[in-house]
Amino acid sequence: MLSFVRKTLLLGLAVVAGATASHAADPSAEPVRIGEINSYARLGAFTEPYRKGWELAVQQINAAGGVLGGRPLEVISRDDNASPADALRAAGELLNRHQVDLLAGTFLSNVGLAVSDFAAHNKVLFVAAEPLTDAMIWEKGNHYTFRLRPSTYMQTAMLVAQAKDLPVTRWATVAPNYEYGQSAVRVFKTLMSEARPDVEFVAEQWPALFKLDAGATVAALEAAQPEAIFNVTFSADLGKFVREGTTRGLFEGREVVSLLSGEPEYLEPLGAETPAGWLVTGYPVAQIDTPEHRAFVEAYQAAYGELPKMGSMVGYNTFVSIAAMLDAAGDTDTETMIAALEGLEVKTPLGPITWRESDHQSTMGAWVGRLEVKDGAGRMADWSYVPGEAVLPPASAVEALRPSGQ
Amino acid sequence: MSPRDASPPVLRAEGLVKAFGGIRAVDGVDLSLDAGTISALIGPNGAGKTTCFHLLAGQLRPDAGRLWLDGRDISRLEPHRRAALGLARTFQIAGVFPSLSLADNLALAAEAPRRPRPGLRRRAAPDAATLLARVGLDLDPGRPAAGLSYGQVKRLELAMALAGRPRLLLMDEPTAGLDGPERDRLLGLVAGQVAEQGLTVLFTEHDVAAVFAHAGRVLAMADGRLIADGPPAAVAADPAVQRLYLGRPSTGSATGFAPSGQDV
Amino acid sequence: MDLGFLVIQFLNGLASASSLFLVAAGLSLIFGVGRIVNFAHGSLFMLGAYLTVALVPAVGFWAAVLLAPPLVALIGGLIERLILRPIAGAPELFQLLATFGVSLMVADVVILVWGAADIVGPRAPGLDGAVSVLGKAVPLYDLMLIAVGPAVLGGLWLLLTRTRAGLLVRAAAEDRDMVDALGRDPKRLFSGVFMLGALLAGLGGALAVPRETLHSGLDLQVIVEAFAVVVVGGMGSVGGAYGAAVLIGLVHAFGIVWFPEATLVLTFLVMALVLMLRPHGLFGARAGLPAATGGAAVAPPLTGVGRLGGGLWLLAALGLLAAPLLLGAYGLDVLAEMLILAAFAASLQWLTGVAGIVSFGHAAFFGLGGYAAALMVHHLGWGMIPALLAGSAAAALAGALLGRVGGRLSGVYLAMLSLAFAELLHAVAFQWVGLTGGDNGLIGLWPPAWAADPRAYYGLTLLLAGGAVAGLAGLAFTPHGRALRALRDHPVRAAALGLDVAGLRRRAMVLAGAVAGLAGGLFVFLKGSVFPGVLGVAMSVDALVMMLLGGLHALGGALLGAAAYQGLFVAAATLTDHWRLVLGGLIVLLVVALPGGLGSLGRRLRGRSA
Incomplete structure (x- = not known):
């Protein structure tokens, strides 16, 4: 509650400050309307930081004169109840009732795919923010859908690039039993086997999503005596897995390679119990010291009094990209906007990213490093930024992955 | 097994047994009912009369024994x-x-047996009013x-049972809750159906007067077994039946062999 | 596989069993005494966990574990006193609806108070280490949990067998009228039992803190599993709940070893299997003859609508027909969705309101219809109309199957079997990515050109879904509907008169399946996609809520219920992130104020003016 009040106050101040600035967007000009959809009620832990991120971006953009020569951005935001069907109803409302110029947002892969298909069906641009599934841009990609965040494939490939040099051959995997977990494990096994023909996979655990029976799963993994573990569990499952694994000594003397676990969303709940030494993808927000990132963190802290999370960065970059696209396009015609976004380079807090023409994936990357515990909290150490270009297949290879005619 | 003579009994039961836990509520009952007769099943509470009815009509499955309706x-x-x-x-x-x-x-009751x-x-x-x-x-x-009164429900239930034009009618305490004249009217009506349509009736009853007035035959039950079977007067005189009802205000009183209540 | 590992998995199973047992025992007692399926039981568990975490900084872990459960018991007492008692006379399902409203509210309150982020709870001081058992590490805390289960079971056993209150509880679990006979106020007895159940759920939540990540979805996660335990053990049996918890805990622990990919379905396979072999659970009392009165509140007579009601319905029908002229694409989409949900709710009403069969897994039919239609189009390239028919047929077939398998089950057990059935289907859709696309679903399933215009698809929906709702309402007046209502009133008597009760029930399930399946198919083409959510618990609950909101026995109530529920949902979700709090509160208010559902509003008003 408190943070909400503070946020509202700060935003209000920012808006007032922006409005009095001479170069602010002309409030009387017809705004560019963006329909935004995400799982705020059900997945607030991830979508709250994301919302703060895009609200900051929109406020900065409008304070700096808006888009298309003075038109403000207006975001109409809807909750999707973490359900594709509800997201589609919201998309219909945004498009048909509010006449938005484009759609943006979504966190869950299935919601993202549903809205992506809706966009193709209704010939409207959709800039997906967070969904991870590779299908978004590859086997179910379409002309109208773009996606910002590095995908399951990209993040797994980043981990494999380092995991292949580990002196271990016996691997076990643990992943939630649904599309995301299955894709991640499939990509990991394929890429690892290519890079290291000598590795073998000695155990697979497939806990049901958010129903991890931690003790039994840890015991089963331990029984297979792997030298290293590839972990895909996240959120509630991750907390249980880490605690049981630590108590039972599963991680002692074993390498653990883990997707997303270095993101502040997942590290913060773990706190002092963060498993040191894990090789992860994530976002070492407090340690990145580039001027553009510093500026982003400072503005974010000024508005919300806390450090950004991964979602904040994604929300921010999504809307910064949309603004850049609009200015490049010159108007809000869907085909013009799509043409403008294809190949567009956008300056973001983590450096320039490009929206690839071949598969509509942005080259936003992620940080790879080892987890450590410092002052009772988890953080990443020995990290480095891996840009998306480093792991994305070349345009020629992507052609074959996408449906023909898209 | 069933001997096929000229007019087979409408209902025949052989060695019916039903136990709940360790208690044998019905313990080896044999009976046979001839067409166009009215018989009464009597006995104190807990004798097994209602369980017996459930076995005859199929609400319960017997642990042992067999049943024939019209030889089937x-x-x-x-x-x-x-x-x-x-x-x-x-x-x-x-x-x-x-x-x-x-x-x-x-x-519904009229149609159900055929559909x-x-x-x-x-x-x-059928004409409901009639x-x-x-x-x-x-x-x-x-x-x-x-919202019907209990007496009205009782009579509607009987009307429903008759609406299906049955061969055999089992009535479990048809007159409980009705006063004297109503009792006689109801049983008289059933007796009329027996005469007109060749209906066969077996009913349980606590009221001695009603049993004597309407039943041509009485079966007495105790502890799950039939202990007497015959014309009303003969059964009333049966030493076993007398023993069973000893100490109760029975003979002559219209209130019957036992206080009314629920059976097993 | 060495012995040490087997022993470890055995211990893991027992530790999980203790957690499960604490939740399930309370649920079972509450059902046994009050015949209430307490949907908010998972919420009480969740509150126990969150309260413990909140208390730890102030009083330390162990004191928090002891303090939180009584607080949860107090909350339980409030729920019972303020919400359940006023509707004590309403049909049992309305109490389920009220507790569902409570669970919605609690989920949002938890987010408002403790935030949406996951909380990895504190460890138990003194028990945060592990001991070596046959060379493997076993957490000390697990060993304590293993002991807690039997200890609580023993305590409950003493309470139930050695005290007068316990005697009453057991008597009430077997026969509710017995309590009256024993001269005790049944309301106070139920109050006490509800608080005891809440206490146990709170204790379960408190003790889960060191093993569980706290988040606002814990309630649903716990309640479904707890239902399974209660049903497998036999409703109302505390010892049965422990036995079932051990069984399911062990099945999980060893399932992870031998079928790591099937953990989601194992619980429900066990549940389905147990129900098929032992219709009253492993330790449930086997009811002899169903009670003559059935125990349920008497359904109101089915009457034709009055002149005023008829006029209103005519107006509504005209409005639906004229909608394409008045509304835009979005409005028509929303209206089409409402009609589809109304058909879904009406199919449940046919089952529950007319035939007296309760289903907690009605989404099974809706989702099966949707997936069957989607798969026909996606894998076989069928057209929309044949696919819709195939979806309806598949769901009807499932209805026949469930009717055949569950024919012997009564009341709440059949409801639970349907829940298990839906959960199994959901697991298949969620995990069999090759066939169903898994969580990513199947997309691109838009109507063909002739129905692509929103007006055309709305027309099709009005014809099929609207027709199904009207058709079911009309069917209730035919001899078939009359026979179903009779067997709902009195199954034993209906059979004695000559009605084939089992056969009629099967037919009701086939028809309900067909209509729900058709609705599911229409839903898929409306959304252009299908996802496992159509088979989920939330979808089944939606159907129940819409049916009850509209009125269990009110003809056309499904239409009102769907309109109200969807309207409330869309409005609340558009206005606030905390729509669950708003919606839950409204549901509770409606149930308390109008236990006959919206459909009874007219009757009430007429009654008042007369």
Whole structure:
């Protein structure tokens, strides 16, 4: 509650400050309307930081004169109840009732795919923010859908690039039993086997999503005596897995390679119990010291009094990209906007990213490093930024992955 | 097994047994009912009369024993299959379908034995008012059955049992809760059906006067077994029956062999 | 596989069993005494966990574990006193609806108070280490949990067998009228039992803190599993709940070893299997003859609509027909969705309101219809109309199957079997990515050109879904509907009169399946996609809520219920992130104020003016 009040106050101040600035967007000009959809009620832990991120971006953009020569951005935001069907109803409302110029947002892969298909069906641009599934841009990609965040494939490939040099051959995997977990494990096994023909996979655990029976799963993994573990569990499952694994000594003397676990969303709940030494993808927000990132963190802290999370960065970059696209396009015609976004380079807090023409994936990357515990909290150490270009297949290879005619 | 003589009994039971836990509620009952007769099943509370009825009509499956209706083995048949063969019954605690109108209650009861899974088409229904009048109910057939007095429910239930034109009617305490004149009227009505349609009736009853007035034959039950079987006077004189009712205000009193209440 | 590992998995199973047992025992007692399926039981568990975490900084872990459960018991007492008692006379399902409303509210309150982020709870001081058992590490805390289960079971056993209150509780579990006979106020007895159940759920939540990540979805996660335990053990049996918890805990622990990919379905396979072999659970009392009165509140008579009601319905029908002229694409989409949900709710009403069969897994039919239609189009390239028919047929077939398998089950057990069935289907859709696309679903399933215009698809929906709702309402007046209502009132008597009760029930399930399946198919083409959510618990609950909101026995109530529920949902979700709090509160208010559902509003008003 408190943070909400503070946020509202700060935003209000920012808006007032922006409005009095001479170069602010002309409030009387017809705004560019963006329909935004995400799982705020059900997945607030991830979508709250994301919302703060895009609200900051929109406020900065409008304070700096808006888009298309003075038109403000207006975001109409809807909750999707973490359900594709509800997201589609919201998309219909945004498009048909509010006449938005484009759609943006979504966190869950299935919601993202549903809205992506809706966009193709209704010939409207959709800039997906967070969904991870590779299908978004590859086997179910379409002309109208773009996606910002590095995908399951990209993040797994980043981990494999380092995991292949580990002196271990016996691997076990643990992943939630649904599309995301299955894709991640499939990509990991394929890429690892290519890079290291000598590795073998000695155990697979497939806990049901958010129903991890931690003790039994840890015991089963331990029984297979792997030298290293590839972990895909996240959120509630991750907390249980880490605690049981630590108590039972599963991680002692074993390498653990883990997707997303270095993101502040997942590290913060773990706190002092963060498993040191894990090789992860994530976002070492407090340690990145580039001027553009510093500026982003400072503005974010000024508005919300806390450090950004991964979602904040994604929300921010999504809307910064949309603004850049609009200015490049010159108007809000869907085909013009799509043409403008294809190949567009956008300056973001983590450096320039490009929206690839071949598969509509942005080259936003992620940080790879080892987890450590410092002052009772988890953080990443020995990290480095891996840009998306480093792991994305070349345009020629992507052609074959996408449906023909898209 | 069943000896096929000129007129086989409507109902024949052999060695019926039903136990709940360790208690044998019905313990080896044999009986046979001839067409067009009225028989009474008597006995103190807990003697096994109601359990016996459940076995005959199929609400319970016997642990042992066999049953024939008109010479046909019905031991394993579901209750509705027995109803289709002409067996009807009423329950000790009367009840009808409260959310249906009186007419619908009767129409349903009339059709069910021949149409166990009714479809969409409405068949010609019996005249509800006539059926109601026959059991002494002067009510609007369109009104719902909910809200009837107990006596009215009791009579409607009987009307429903008769509406299906059964061969055999089992009545579990048909007159409980009714006063003297009503009792006689109801049993008289049933007796009329027996005479007109060749209906066969078995009923349980606590009221001695009613048993003597209407039953041509009495079966006495105790502890799950039949202990006497014969004309009313003979059974009343049976030493075992007398022993059973010793110490109770019985002979001559209209209130019967035992205080009314629920059986097993 | 060495012995040490087997022993470890055995211990893991027992530790999980203790957690499960604490939740399930309370649920079972509450059902046994009050015949209430307490949907908010998972919420009480969740509150126990969150309260413990909140208390730890102030009083330390162990004191928090002891303090939180009594607080949860107090909350339980309030729920019972303020919400359940006023509707004590309403049909049992309305109490389920009220507790569902409570669970919605609690989920949002938890987010408002403790935030949406996951909380990895504190460890138990003194028990945060592990001991070596046959060379493997076993957490000390697990060993304590293993002991807690039997200890609580023993305590409950003493309470139930050695005290007068316990005697009453057991008597009430077997026969509710017995309590009256024993001269005790049944309301106070139920109050006490509800608080005891809440206490146990709170204790379960408190003790789960060191093993569980706290988040606002814990309630649903716990309640479904707890239902399974209660049903497998036998409703109302505390010892049965422990036995079932051990069984399911062990099945999980060893399932992870031998079928790591099937953990989601194992619980429900066990549940389905147990129900098929032992219709009253492993330790449930086997009821002899169903009670003559059935125990349920008497359904109101089915009457035709009055002149005023008829006029209103005519107006509504005209409005639906004229909608394409008045509304835009979005409005028509929303209206089409409402009609589809109304058909879904009406199919449940046919089952529950007309035939007296309760289903907690009605989404099974809706989702199966949707997936069957989607798969026909996606894998076989069928057209929309044949696919819709195939979806309806598949769901009807499932209805026949469930009717055949569950024919012997009564009341709440059949409801639970349907829940298990839906959960199994959901697991298949969620995990069999090759066939169903898994969580990513199947997309691109838009109507063909002739129905692509929103007006055309709305017309099709009005014809099929609207027609199904009207058709079911009309069917209730035919001899078939009359027979179903009779067997709902009194199954034993209906059978004695000659009705084939089992056969009629099967037919009701086939028809309900067909209509729900058709609705599911229409839903898929409306959304252009299908996802496992259509088979989820939330979808089944939606159907129940819409049916009950509209009125269990009110003809056309499904339409009102769907309109109200969807309207409330869309409005609340558009206005606030905390729509669950708003919606839950409204549901509770409606149930308390109008237990006959919206459909009874007219009757009430007429009654008042007369």
